[in-house]
Amino acid sequence: MGDLVQEAHVRLRSQGGRMTTQRRLLFSILDSLGEHPTAEELFHIARQRDSTLNLSTVYRTLRWLENENLVSTRVFAEDRRQERFDAALPSEHHHFMCTNCRTVIEFDTELLEFIKLRFQEKNDASVTTGSIVLYGLCRNCLRTERGLNQEST
Amino acid sequence: MGDLVQEAHVRLRSQGGRMTTQRRLLFSILDSLGEHPTAEELFHIARQRDSTLNLSTVYRTLRWLENENLVSTRVFAEDRRQERFDAALPSEHHHFMCTNCRTVIEFDTELLEFIKLRFQEKNDASVTTGSIVLYGLCRNCLRTERGLNQEST
DNA sequence: AAAATTACTGCAAATGATTTGCAATAAGAG
DNA sequence: CTCTTATTGCAAATCATTTGCAGTAATTTT
Numbered sequence: 001m002g003d004l005v006q007e008a009h010v011r012l013r014s015q016g017g018r019m020t021t022q023r024r025l026l027f028s029i030l031d032s033l034g035e036h037p038t039a040e041e042l043f044h045i046a047r048q049r050d051s052t053l054n055l056s057t058v059y060r061t062l063r064w065l066e067n068e069n070l071v072s073t074r075v076f077a078e079d080r081r082q083e084r085f086d087a088a089l090p091s092e093h094h095h096f097m098c099t100n101c102r103t104v105i106e107f108d109t110e111l112l113e114f115i116k117l118r119f120q121e122k123n124d125a126s127v128t129t130g131s132i133v134l135y136g137l138c139r140n141c142l143r144t145e146r147g148l149n150q151e152s153t
Numbered sequence: 154m155g156d157l158v159q160e161a162h163v164r165l166r167s168q169g170g171r172m173t174t175q176r177r178l179l180f181s182i183l184d185s186l187g188e189h190p191t192a193e194e195l196f197h198i199a200r201q202r203d204s205t206l207n208l209s210t211v212y213r214t215l216r217w218l219e220n221e222n223l224v225s226t227r228v229f230a231e232d233r234r235q236e237r238f239d240a241a242l243p244s245e246h247h248h249f250m251c252t253n254c255r256t257v258i259e260f261d262t263e264l265l266e267f268i269k270l271r272f273q274e275k276n277d278a279s280v281t282t283g284s285i286v287l288y289g290l291c292r293n294c295l296r297t298e299r300g301l302n303q304e305s306t
Numbered sequence: 307a308a309a310a311t312t313a314c315t316g317c318a319a320a321t322g323a324t325t326t327g328c329a330a331t332a333a334g335a336g
Numbered sequence: 337c338t339c340t341t342a343t344t345g346c347a348a349a350t351c352a353t354t355t356g357c358a359g360t361a362a363t364t365t366t
Binding site for chain 3: 171172173174191192193208209212213216234235236
């Protein structure tokens, strides 16, 4: 959607970095992909277009994006210790993960602000960020499961 | 607080398991510890009382507790990929982590229910759990930082 | 446009957290 | 107290991610 390739190019230029074939490929995949891939998933997708691409390049590119605040990284409970990368730009948003197919859906809420404020008051702390993660079944998996239940009845 | 040692003993008994010295030690530390230790932290504490204890026993014990739903496991953004274990019993509660000292503070809120409901409606999904994590500075670190700022002024 | 500079890549080996196979040990039943 | 077998310590394996290094390819300079 938003042109990650452009934005990244500008930043690279301003810091003496180089726009390589590998980076351009990864940026554009991340940009168009409406998902939250793991490094490995991104690697597999990219590999179909450049069969010599290496996994460490994927990691290096993702870490660079992370430092530039162009992607955010998180570990969902379902994935245990594997990171997922989200190319959505800044705006604070939250996530739902389907415990069945691991699809991630983003959502917004203003209610977190109240939660932050209340926590700060009660604890004399200063809250800078916060995130909500919901788990459950997405529409598709819910439908499938209903189907399965009917069959088994 | 709640007697994890007791509860665990009952469950072990009912499944032909054994209450060993190592387990008793780990259970009681987890039970009294008002923190969210990593496996390594728990290991160091326990080691002071049993110098032959092995890290893999710590992991095995934690996983058993996790399966029994007596501890919950999560990865906070600040820790990257390292897990923290929480011996608090069932009730849904949420976490604040100080990005400076990594202390974890628990809190409650009823607002998450509204967030879940709204998400379900909008997405035809079924949400089973959800968790909120806040990041910022705790009271102590906030105080220290103010102090430091003053000194440096 | 070729040469020079050096950031970036692929590869292989290293790291850090967690897991697992196995032989030795020790709970708990009888 | 003996026997059975769940559990432990140890070392090696695994999984995700990182890093050193020598070769490659973007930019810059000439």
